[in-house]
Amino acid sequence: MNRRVIVVLTGVFALAIFSGATLFHRNEQTKRAQAVAASRAEALVRDHSPVIGPANAPVTIVEFFDPSCEACRAFYPPLKQILALFPTDARLVIRYAAFHEGSDVAVKILEAARLQGKFVPVKEALLEFQPEWADHDKPDLEKAWARAKDAGLDIETGKRDAARPEFQTTLDQDGADAKALEVSRTPTFFVNGQPLTEFGPRPLYELVKREVEKTRK
Structure with missing residues (x-):
């Protein structure tokens, strides 16, 4: 040899x-x-969590989400497509993981928008214009508020509501649940309690599809 x-x-x-x-x-x-x-299944969904989709959908997608996270922004279009493919079978439960500077304020903007029935348009606006306000070293949160206003938020009421103690309670609970579930990055997904272990839109779609097919048998 x-x-x-x-x-x-x-x-x-x-x-x-x-x-x-x-x-x-x-x-x-x-x-x-x-x-x-x-x-730690009880840490996946809380009563205070925002839900997109039918409340009684048999498949629950849980997303640990940071409004300042570039990957969350990139993931949103395919995630929206997945929900559109299974409009009666799947729902999205959003949990907050405010890992970046200023993300806690962005979460409070979203919660204020939820009180006004503007959660989805404001979330989409914050993600669309994320590059202009979500600098990780020095976020410009006034620009985030301005984009929320453009999306339909009554900004005067929203800023008052942002000081509500229950918003901070939500952040604290979601942070504790993220820690309990060993969530260390965003977005992190669970589908009917199963963690998405292969990161990417296609693996998420396949996992949701499998769970939907189980419910239809």
Whole structure:
């Protein structure tokens, strides 16, 4: 066996070991996420959580969401498409994970909008114009308020409502639940209690589709 063959075989062997170790680690992470979600199911949905879709839908998508998160912004169009594909079968429950500076204020803008029946248009406006207000080092929250106003929010009432103690209680509870479920990034999804362990719109669609098909049998 010449030296070149030995080098090639060594490389193939090393790659196989690395691939196997990576797969093992991923499987262990999946098992851990599933075990945590199963043991702390009460932390997934709270009565105060915003819901988009039919309240009695058999499939519940839980999203831990940060209004300042670029990935949440990128995920929103495919998530909206998934809900449109299953209009009576799936609902979205939003949990807040205010990981970025200023996100707590953005959450309070959303909660103020919810009181006025403007939650979805204001959420969409904050996401659409996120690059102009959600600088992680120095967020410009007045611009966030301005975009909320453009989306239909009564800003004077909204700013008064933002001081409500129950809004901070919601943030605190959602933060505690995120910690209990070991949520460390946004968006993080659960579908009928199952964590989305392969990140991306397509895996989310496949998981929702499987759960919907179960309910139709």
